[in-house]
Amino acid sequence: IALTADQLGRADFSDAPDGGPHRMLASLSSTAIALSKNFLPQEEAAGGLLSRLGSKTVVAATVRAIQLLGRQFVLGRHIGEAMAEAQSARRSQPTLRFSYDMLGEGARTERDAQRYLASYQNAIAAIAKGPRGDGPEHTDGISIKLSALFSRYEDAQRERVFAELVPRVWTLIDAAARADMNLTIDAEESDRLELSLDVFEPLAVRIAAEHPRWRGFGLAIQAYQTRALEVVNEVARIARAHHLQFMVRLVKGAYWDGEIKRAQEQGLAGYPVFTHKQHTDIAYLACARALIGHAGVIYPQFASHNAATVAAIAQMARAANAKFEFQRLHGMGEGVFREVLASNP
Numbered sequence: 001i002a003l004t005a006d007q008l009g010r011a012d013f014s015d016a017p018d019g020g021p022h023r024m025l026a027s028l029s030s031t032a033i034a035l036s037k038n039f040l041p042q043e044e045a046a047g048g049l050l051s052r053l054g055s056k057t058v059v060a061a062t063v064r065a066i067q068l069l070g071r072q073f074v075l076g077r078h079i080g081e082a083m084a085e086a087q088s089a090r091r092s093q094p095t096l097r098f099s100y101d102m103l104g105e106g107a108r109t110e111r112d113a114q115r116y117l118a119s120y121q122n123a124i125a126a127i128a129k130g131p132r133g134d135g136p137e138h139t140d141g142i143s144i145k146l147s148a149l150f151s152r153y154e155d156a157q158r159e160r161v162f163a164e165l166v167p168r169v170w171t172l173i174d175a176a177a178r179a180d181m182n183l184t185i186d187a188e189e190s191d192r193l194e195l196s197l198d199v200f201e202p203l204a205v206r207i208a209a210e211h212p213r214w215r216g217f218g219l220a221i222q223a224y225q226t227r228a229l230e231v232v233n234e235v236a237r238i239a240r241a242h243h244l245q246f247m248v249r250l251v252k253g254a255y256w257d258g259e260i261k262r263a264q265e266q267g268l269a270g271y272p273v274f275t276h277k278q279h280t281d282i283a284y285l286a287c288a289r290a291l292i293g294h295a296g297v298i299y300p301q302f303a304s305h306n307a308a309t310v311a312a313i314a315q316m317a318r319a320a321n322a323k324f325e326f327q328r329l330h331g332m333g334e335g336v337f338r339e340v341l342a343s344n345p
Contacts, residue, residue, distance in 0.1 A: 178211075218247030314340070
């Protein structure tokens with residue numbers, strides 16, 4: 001109760017999220033949380049019965065409001081629920097495809113890693129039984145995080161990474177390839193970038209040997225990393241070297257605060273990420289142009305809900321007559337892509 005009162009008392013919930021099918025519900029939830037601050041007990045009255053009852057009521061209301069807000073951005077609590085929601089969304093937009101991932105990934109123990117591995121395996125099996133399309137480009141897929149499958153995913157444990165992590169990842173790749181669906185290795189922090197590429201290539205070698213026709217193996221690249229363009233070209237090199245085609249999801253980035261703080265703690269001369277939004281936007285378009293240029297070996301997947309970025313990429317791809325897809329996070333950018341779908345049925 002004290003924690004809730006403290007956190008609610010300091011937070012500002014005056015602005016409700018905009019957009020999405022649950023915008024009214026989200027707005028009401030935000031308003032409810034904001035109003036609840038007015039009913040929080042004052043410190044001098046914290047010992048009374050009315051105060052305790054009031055605080056518990058606020059806690060319950062806050063939890064419920066957060067659950068309602070969560071539905072705006074989380075497709076489901078488990079793969080079955082998420083797939084049911086996805087199928088419901090496809091009734092009005094049949095061309096929609098989904099790439100499922102799990103929130104809160106990141107193994108701290110071996111037990112965590114085994115639990116995530118089992119969850120990924122279960123998800124792949126469920127998706128394989130779901131709606132099918134003609135190839136990975138037209139079938140739902142999954143994103144996995146290497147740091148969720150091994151608790152010591154770091155360069156100092158390189159030998160263990162290849163001995164323990166890579167075989168786990170291969171079991172997922174093999175299952176996804178047999179189902180002819182997309183499996184994307186999600187992005188990690190910049191200090192794991194080289195290790196991720198070192199893991200990616202031997203997996204590609206084995207795919208070339210055992211599933212050479214599969215086009216669903218993918219990697220997420222963060223445009224806010226200063227080495228993003230080099231990563232795009234390196235992935236294309238690996239694809240050409242092994243006669244494969246990869247899917248590449250281009251995102252702007254997700255760990256900015258941590259990257260900056262880690263660089264400061266280590267006393268580095270510079271940051272591994274761009275520190276101004278406009279520089280990331282430019283890098284994103286540069287990477288997009290490079291991905292389109294590698295059309296023979298890369299199927300680009302552009303994840304953005306920025307209207308200017310979406311328009312620029314559409315123009316680039318149209319000029320090159322390139323195949324690609326747009327992606328967005330669930331609950332975000334719905335208005336932008338509603339217009340995109342309307343103009344490109």
